[in-house]
Each structure stands twice: as structure tokens, then as C-alpha cells.
Amino acid sequence: MGRRVDEPSRLHAIARYALAIVLVALALLISLALQNSFGNPFWFFFSVAVILSTWFGRIGPGWLSVACSTVAVMYYFTPPIHRFAVSPSDLPYFVTFVACEVGATQLISWRRQTEDALRRARDELEVRVAERTVELKNANEALLKQMDEQRRTEETLQATRAELARAARITTIGELTASIAHEVNQPLAAVVANADACLAWLSRERPDLAEARAAAERATEGATRASDVIARIRSLITKATPEKSPVQVNRVIEQTAILAQGQAARNHVAIELELSPDSPIVLGDSIQLQQVILNLVMNGIDAMTTVADRPKTLTLRSESQGSGHIRVLVQDSGIGLTEEVKSRLFEPFFTTRSKGMGMGLSISRSIIEAHGGRLWAESNGSEGAIFQFTLPSEDRPSA
Amino acid sequence: MKEQDPIVFVIDDDRMIRDGLQSLIRSVGLRVETFASAQEFLGAKRPDTPACLVLDVRMPGLSGLDLQLKLRDDGIPIPIIFITGHGDIPMSVRAMKEGAHEFLTKPVRGQDLLDAVQKALASDRALRQERREAHEIRARFESLTPREKQVLELVVEGLLNKQIADRLGMSELTVKTHRAHLMEKTQAESLAHLVRMAEKLKTATRK
Numbered sequence: 001m002g003r004r005v006d007e008p009s010r011l012h013a014i015a016r017y018a019l020a021i022v023l024v025a026l027a028l029l030i031s032l033a034l035q036n037s038f039g040n041p042f043w044f045f046f047s048v049a050v051i052l053s054t055w056f057g058r059i060g061p062g063w064l065s066v067a068c069s070t071v072a073v074m075y076y077f078t079p080p081i082h083r084f085a086v087s088p089s090d091l092p093y094f095v096t097f098v099a100c101e102v103g104a105t106q107l108i109s110w111r112r113q114t115e116d117a118l119r120r121a122r123d124e125l126e127v128r129v130a131e132r133t134v135e136l137k138n139a140n141e142a143l144l145k146q147m148d149e150q151r152r153t154e155e156t157l158q159a160t161r162a163e164l165a166r167a168a169r170i171t172t173i174g175e176l177t178a179s180i181a182h183e184v185n186q187p188l189a190a191v192v193a194n195a196d197a198c199l200a201w202l203s204r205e206r207p208d209l210a211e212a213r214a215a216a217e218r219a220t221e222g223a224t225r226a227s228d229v230i231a232r233i234r235s236l237i238t239k240a241t242p243e244k245s246p247v248q249v250n251r252v253i254e255q256t257a258i259l260a261q262g263q264a265a266r267n268h269v270a271i272e273l274e275l276s277p278d279s280p281i282v283l284g285d286s287i288q289l290q291q292v293i294l295n296l297v298m299n300g301i302d303a304m305t306t307v308a309d310r311p312k313t314l315t316l317r318s319e320s321q322g323s324g325h326i327r328v329l330v331q332d333s334g335i336g337l338t339e340e341v342k343s344r345l346f347e348p349f350f351t352t353r354s355k356g357m358g359m360g361l362s363i364s365r366s367i368i369e370a371h372g373g374r375l376w377a378e379s380n381g382s383e384g385a386i387f388q389f390t391l392p393s394e395d396r397p398s399a
Numbered sequence: 400m401k402e403q404d405p406i407v408f409v410i411d412d413d414r415m416i417r418d419g420l421q422s423l424i425r426s427v428g429l430r431v432e433t434f435a436s437a438q439e440f441l442g443a444k445r446p447d448t449p450a451c452l453v454l455d456v457r458m459p460g461l462s463g464l465d466l467q468l469k470l471r472d473d474g475i476p477i478p479i480i481f482i483t484g485h486g487d488i489p490m491s492v493r494a495m496k497e498g499a500h501e502f503l504t505k506p507v508r509g510q511d512l513l514d515a516v517q518k519a520l521a522s523d524r525a526l527r528q529e530r531r532e533a534h535e536i537r538a539r540f541e542s543l544t545p546r547e548k549q550v551l552e553l554v555v556e557g558l559l560n561k562q563i564a565d566r567l568g569m570s571e572l573t574v575k576t577h578r579a580h581l582m583e584k585t586q587a588e589s590l591a592h593l594v595r596m597a598e599k600l601k602t603a604t605r606k
Contacts, residue, residue: 181484185484185505185506186413186416186484186505187415188505188506189413189416189482189484189505189506189507190413190415190416190419191506192419192506192507192508192509193415193416193419193420193422193423193506193507193509193512194415194418194419194422194423196419196423196508196509196510197419197420197422197423197425197426197509198422199509200422200423200426200427200509201422201426204426208426211422211425211426214422215419215422215423218415218418218419218422219419221415222415222419225415351459352459352460
């Protein structure tokens with residue numbers, strides 16, 4: 001009910017004033033009836049009317065009820081009766097009555113005002129809280145949308161990155177293809193040359209079967225070599241996608257050293273390990289990393305075959321670098337690198353060996369780069385070479 | 400085997416190709432020598448006979464093109480048949496510019512190679528013949544006295560004995576004597592023959 005009184009509409013204002021008049025009229029009727037029955041005037045009913053008018057109608061209707069009550073009391077209950085006058089003997093009584101009415105109205109209206117102010121404040125607070133809640137909700141929704149968008153962007157980025165990596169790999173493979181064609185073409189050329197020779201020996205006036213057979217055997221050998229090359233390339237390409245998992249670099253180096261031990265012993269090469277004590281971890285494909293290290297080790301051993309005047313030592317070293325990288329070095333005391341060789345080392349099919357395919361270092365570099373690292377070579381002072389690569393290191397697992 | 404038997408040098412780092420080519424060329428009765436690298440070829444003794452070179456472009460160490468330049472710089476004229484895996488144009492252009500006889504791509508058809516070899520040998524034979532002739536002519540011309548050489552030059556220019564005598568400040572008779580000597584020494588059968596020989600010598604020297 002209080003809430004409805006608060007609403008400042010004209011209809012309500014009229015109703016509030018009407019209420020005041022009705023209450024005063026009611027008080028007048030009750031007082032007259034009681035006076036007729038008991039003789040004593042019951043003025044306090046007017047007080048009740050004033051209090052109720054003020055309480056429900058606020059200050060305006062309050063004053064109206066005070067005025068109406070005063071007039072009614074003056075006319076009906078103070079001698080001279082039925083006249084708008086007060087006898088001097090009743091005057092103090094009458095004044096006290098009016099003063100009480102005025103005081104009550106004043107006090108009640110003040111109380112109501114305070115209450116109203118409080119309620120308004122509370123309502124306002126509620127409104128503001130509601131507004132704030134809406135704002136918060138909106139902000140929350142926006143945030144969620146943003147997060148969603150970010151996640152989608154990240155997914156797109158991930159896909160793009162994967163696409164890029166694949167493209168890069170295809171490019172690298174593409175670069176190799178021309179040279180691979182050469183590598184397959186080489187045995188094919190041998191097949192053709194020997195097959196033609198075989199035919200030539202057979203179509204002589206007196207066919208030379210021994211020569212023809214030897215040529216045919218070489219042709220077969222060439223065909224076998226061609227299929228070997230193809231098999232090697234196929235395994236290379238199918239293995240091209242690195243499966244990355246945490247890899248203990250030192251363990252890979254140790255395993256590689258064991259694999260290379262036989263070859264090293266045959267060539268009187270001593271393999272020395274100088275491994276980083278904090279056993280660094282990288283995210284990568286352990287098989288591919290092992291291929292890279294093994295390739296460098298085999299190259300190093302090969303580079304020392306002709307060395308006679310100094311110990312043949314191959315050193316495998318791992319180091320943690322401050323910048324979140326680890327470095328692996330393969331150092332030999334072999335024939336070393338001329339500037340010319342050094343500048344062409346990583347070209348596909350560049351080789352200093354007649355038996356070499358010339359793809360090892362080029363593929364090794366592709367693998368290391370696919371792992372986010374770098375592979376390069378340096379001369380080791382006057383004797384030998386140092387091949388080294390870096391890889392971004394992972395944080396040590398807490399276990 | 401006669402010294403004049405032609406010989407084909409095959410240089411390829413791939414043993415199977417080397418053996419195949421050798422067998423193929425041998426099957427038509429030609430003499431073949433094989434080498435695994437350009438260095439090996441340079442280190443070997445080469446008999447003085449018509450020859451040609453079957454050369455792989457891509458080899459470890461000295462490449463086929465490197466060897467071509469080295470032979471040219473060393474003044475060893477020998478026709479070269481290049482064999483290449485992928486005959487890329489700049490490389491073939493370079494090789495042909497430097498006087499490659501033929502440029503074949505792998506895998507080479509036997510008949511193509513044999514044809515190229517025969518042509519190269521014929522060309523080398525002709526060149527050698529030319530060189531030998533030039534050499535002989537030069538030897539004969541070298542045997543002339545300074546005076547006879549002077550007379551020869553003017554004779555070849557087409558001057559008459561009288562003009563030569565005037566030019567060199569000698570009697571016409573002396574010129575006639577010199578002329579008879581130089582015709583004899585150079586084994587010239589006629590004036591026209593003498594002029595041809597002098598021309599050949601000039602061409603050979605320019606080469």
C-alpha cells in the first residue's frame with residue numbers, strides 16, 4: 001500500500017486529499033455520536049484522523065485534516081457551540097489541541113519523508129544494482145564471446161601453422177625432387193648403357209656371350225639399385241612428419257653412439273661423450289633426431305679415414321644454453337672443410353664421396369629446422385670439423 | 400694394337416655406368432679406357448692417337464665442366480661428349496660454347512652415344528691430320544734462312560722477282576736463287592701450293 005501512495009500521480013493526490021476529508025468527517029460523526037451518548041467530547045478521534053491522513057496522505061492532506069479538524073472542533077465542540085469561535089475559558093484547551101495536531105502532522109510527515117527518502121534510495125539502489133547486473137552480464141557475455149573468438153582464432157592459427165609446416169616440408173621435398181630424379185636416373189642410365197651393350201655384344205656377327213652376360217648382370221644390378229633408391233626415398237618421405245614428444249637429448253646421443261660403435265671401431269675412431277649434466281629435454285621426434293646425429297657421426301667417421309698423424313677422435317657434446325636452447329656438437333679430427341666444401345655442404349646431392357648420396361646433411365638440416373632449430377658446420381681449427389645444431393629446449397618435467 | 404688405333408676415354412664416377420659405357424663402346428671394336436674421376440684422367444698417360452672423351456658433367460671433385468676448361472687451358476685439344484643427368488640449358492650452353500662436341504642426357508641411348516663417339520673420333524682424326532700438316536709445314540718453313548723467309552713473305556704477297564729485288568735491295572738473280580731454295584725446302588710444287596701452305600700455317604697459328 002505504501003508503495004502505491006508513493007507513486008506521484010494526480011489521481012493519487014486527489015485520493016489522498018479526499019481520504020483526509022473522509023477521515024475528518026468520520027472522526028466528526030463518531031465524536032458527535034459519542035458526545036450525544038456520553039456527554040464528553042472525544043476530540044482524540046480528530047487526532048487519529050490527522051495522524052492517519054498525514055501517514056497515508058503525506059504533508060498536504062495532513063494540513064488539510066488539521067484545518068478541517070480545527071474548524072469542526074471550533075464549530076461543534078467548543079463553546080459557544082455551533083459558532084466559529086472559542087470562549088476564552090476554553091482557549092488554552094483548544095490551542096493545545098491545535099498545537100498537538102500540528103506537532104503530530106509535522107512529526108509524522110517528517111518521519112514519512114525520511115522513510116520515503118530511504119525507500120527511494122533503496123529502490124534507486126535496486127535499480128542501480130539491476131542496471132549494474134545487466135552491465136555485468138553484458139560484459140560477461142562479451143568476454144565469453146571474445147574468448148570464443150580467440151579460441152577460434154587460435155584454432156585457425158594452429159591449422160594455418162600446420163598447413164605452413166606441411167607446405168614448407170613439401171617445398172623442401174620439392175627441392176629434393178630434382179636431385180632425387182638424378183639419383184634415380186643414375187642407376188637407370190647404368191641399366192640402359194649395360195642393356196644396350198648386352199644387345200650390341202649379342203648382335204655381333206659372332207655373339208660374345210660372356211660379354212653379353214656381364215653387361216646383363218650389370219643391368220640387373222643397376223635396376224636393383226634404382227629400386228633401393230626409390231625405397232629409401234619413400235621411407236624418407238613417409239617419415240617426414242615428426243611426431244613430437246619430450247625427448248631426452250642425452251639419451252638419444254648415447255643410443256646413437258652405441259649404434260655407431262661398430263663403424264667407429266672398424267675405422268679406429270674413438271667416440272667420446274661430453275653430455276650436459278642437466279639432461280636437457282626437447283620436444284621432437286626421437287627417431288628423426290637420432291637420424292640426424294647418426295648422420296653427423298657417420299660423416300665425422302668418414303672424414304677421418306685418411307687421417308694417420310693424429311688420434312681419430314669423435315666427440316659428441318650436448319650443452320644447455322641460457323636462451324632456452326640446447327646445442328649438440330659433433331666434432332671430428334678429420335680432413336676438415338675447405339671454404340668451397342663448406343659453402344655447398346647442405347646442398348642436396350652435394351657430396352665429397354663417390355659412394356655418397358649427398359642427401360644426408362640436406363635432410364638433416366630439414367629435420368632440425370622442422371624442430372625449430374638450426375644446423376651448421378664450422379672448421380675445427382686446423383684439423384677436423386664441428387657440426388652442430390640447436391634445438392629449443394623444454395622445461396624440465398616436475399617429476 | 401696399332402698406335403694409330405683410336406681410343407675413347409670414359410670418365411664417370413659411377414662404376415656401373417662406367418662399365419656399361421665401356422662395354423658398349425668396346426662392342427663396336429673401339430679401344431676404351433675408363434676413369435673414376437677427372438683427376439685420375441689428368442694423371443694418366445695418354446697415347447698419341449685420335450681420341451675422344453665421354454665425360455659425366457656431375458662428379459665429385461673436379462666436375463666435367465672444370466675438366467673441359469682445364470684441358471683447354473693446358474692446350475689439350477680433345478673432343479668431349481658430355482653426359483648429364485638433367486641437361487639444364489645454361490650448363491649445356493656453357494659446355495657447347497667451350498667447344499663441347501656433343502651433349503647427351505642420361506640415360507643415353509647406346510646408338511646415340513656410339514654415333515657421337517664415331518663423329519668425335521672422325522673430327523679428332525681430321526684435326527690431328529690438320530695439326531700434323533701444319534706442324535710439318537712449320538718445320539719446313541722453320542728451316543728457311545732469314546733472307547729466304549723475307550723473300551717467301553713477298554712472294555706469297557704476289558710480288559714479282561724484280562719488285563722483291565727492289566724491296567730487299569738485292570739483284571734479281573739473288574732473288575731467283577733464294578726462291579728456288581725456298582721452293583725446294585718447303586717442298587712446294589707450285590706457287591699456288593706455296594701460298595696454300597702459308598695460309599694453312601697462318602690459320603693453325605691463329606688457332
